[in-house]
Amino acid sequence: MEDRQFGRIHFLRGENKGRYPFANSLYIEGDNLRVIIDPSCSRGKLAYLRDQKGVDAVWLSHWHEDHFTYLYLFDKCPLWISAKDFPPLTGIEQLLDGYGIDNEDYRNYWKSAFQTSFNFRPRQSARFIQEGEIIDLGSVTVEAIPTPGHTPGHLSFFFREESVLFMGDHDLTSFGPWYGDAFSNIDETIKSLQLLRNIPARVWLTGHDKGLFEEYPAARFEHYEKVIYERENKILALLEKQPAALDKIATEWLIYGKPREPLAFFEFGERALLKKHLERLLRQGRVVLDNGTYVKIH
Ligand SMILES: [Zn+2]
Incomplete structure (x- = not known):
């Protein structure tokens, strides 16, 4: 190009x-x-x-x-x-x-x-x-x-x-x-x-x-926004199975898909994006925080 x-x-x-x-x-x-x-x-x-x-x-x-x-x-x-x-x-x-x-x-x-x-x-x-x-x-x-x-x-x-x-x-x-x-x-x-x-x-x-x-780029716009909801759904599906703390959720690599290095980039990024999603889910009342553990509301 x-x-x-x-x-x-x-x-x-x-x-x-x-x-x-x-x-x-x-x-x-x-x-x-x-x-x-x-x-x-x-x-x-x-x-x-x-x-x-x-x-x-x-x-x-x-x-x-x-x-x-x-x-x-x-x-x-x-x-x-x-x-x-x-x-x-x-x-x-x-x-x-x-x-x-x-x-x-x-x-x-x-x-x-x-x-x-x-x-x-x-x-x-x-x-x-x-x-x-x-x-x-x-x-x-x-x-x-x-x-x-x-x-x-x-x-x-x-x-x-x-x-x-x-x-x-x-x-x-x-x-x-x-x-x-x-x-x-x-x-x-x-x-x-x-x-x-x-x-x-x-x-x-x-x-x-x-x-x-x-x-x-209609399809690109659509996909790009959809990624946000897909990330959110993965977090909710995980919490549906079992309430979990951020440390535990981060080990699942829901955002990046698999463990990647350097950790200062990918592990930091995984946690940073997860935190934003969890904050949003808390704001929306779709999860609650119980003593460091995120619990999905049914
Ligand atoms: Zn930038």
Whole structure:
């Protein structure tokens, strides 16, 4: 899959098909402002744009490490991001807290990975993109659409002239959505997906994997949301057989399907996603918590 251009918008395919730890990027050639969104596709492509074409600002759809990997190449460019998603970028401890990583071993693993593999450098200031803000880059008009859930301040970008929609990490992959951070939220993820489905785009772009759809990806949207309910049903089926504590539920690998390593990634992720589902089931009154054990209500 190659890079593509839609008017002033360049879709830059991430290495390894845009799969984590890479992500797809955009380069927007406005008359007044040239912007990279999510500097994470490849070092070579981004350094070329910086040195040969010019980059005036770097925007982030959200604060995750696989979207800021090459932000350090643009340390002289202003960073634009939502106010809600900026705090984790101000320091390594804040970044770890953003994920809600409390296990000391996992914290050390990620501290090192963020600083070395993802080139994390704290940022002290940013230009905050307002929710719903319409930004004129010169012959390109962008609407910043709040699409929280994955992160609290996740933004999608709708380019009006080209009818191109960039959905960031509402990425329509077969794995399904991530909502395991300290401030991620399943209900908001569902609402954001419903909002994105109704935007009158002609091209849909995402941060990972295929990442480019020139026909309305109805089946993808449907599957992506369905994964949420499938995860929930697996948890309920397990609790139906026997009430269980989170530690026990996590050993079943209901989300990732089978034990995978590194545990700092997969075991952490399994527990983080389970926790969000269990919190939601508690809120809905479909399970109760009895002395650390989750019990399904009949
Ligand atoms: Zn993300």
